[in-house]
Amino acid sequence: MPGAAAYALHPQRDMLLASISFRSLPYKRDEALSGVDALVQRMRTSAGCARCRILCDSDDQNRFVVISEWSDATAAEAFFGSRGFQVFKGLRILMREEPCIVLDDIRARVTRLMRAS
Numbered sequence: 001m002p003g004a005a006a007y008a009l010h011p012q013r014d015m016l017l018a019s020i021s022f023r024s025l026p027y028k029r030d031e032a033l034s035g036v037d038a039l040v041q042r043m044r045t046s047a048g049c050a051r052c053r054i055l056c057d058s059d060d061q062n063r064f065v066v067i068s069e070w071s072d073a074t075a076a077e078a079f080f081g082s083r084g085f086q087v088f089k090g091l092r093i094l095m096r097e098e099p100c101i102v103l104d105d106i107r108a109r110v111t112r113l114m115r116a117s
Contacts, residue, residue: 014073014105014106014107015050015069015070015071015072015105015106015109016069016071016072016075016076016103016104016105016106017067017068017070017103018066018067018068018069018070018076018080018101018102018104019065019066019067019101019102019104020065020066020068020088020099020100020101021064021099021101022036022063022064022065022066022097022099023060023062023063023064023095023096024064024096025094025096026062026096028094029061029062031094032094032095033054035088035091035094036088036091037054038087039066039085039088040053040054040066042084042085042087043068043079046075046078046079046084047075048070048071048072048074048075048076048078048079049068049069049071049075050069050071051067051068052066052067053066053067053068054066054067062096073103073105080101
């Protein structure tokens with residue numbers, strides 16, 4: 001199969017991908033980002049969190065997504081039920097709309113390097 005070596009299937013234990021979407025009030029953007037940055041730092045040091053990052057929408061500078069990868073659902077649920085996450089819930093007054101969290105159960109991941117032809 002041509003090009004098959006370019007893809008790698010990485011079998012792994014279950015992984016949970018958590019995405020928290022939110023839109024800050026324009027005049028509260030800096031304050032919201034400061035609070036979310038503190039949340040991301042707590043996530044990164046939490047047991048079971050493999051990776052965490054905050055992304056900004058290129059079309060709307062006030063719309064963000066926090067993406068985190070967890071070793072399992074139990075670790076993620078423990079964090080989202082923790083006191084450390086409650087601080088994020090307090091940031092809702094800085095948001096234009098209610099934040100939304102989506103949890104995706106990942107069974108396998110395919111990785112491909114994008115190389116110049």
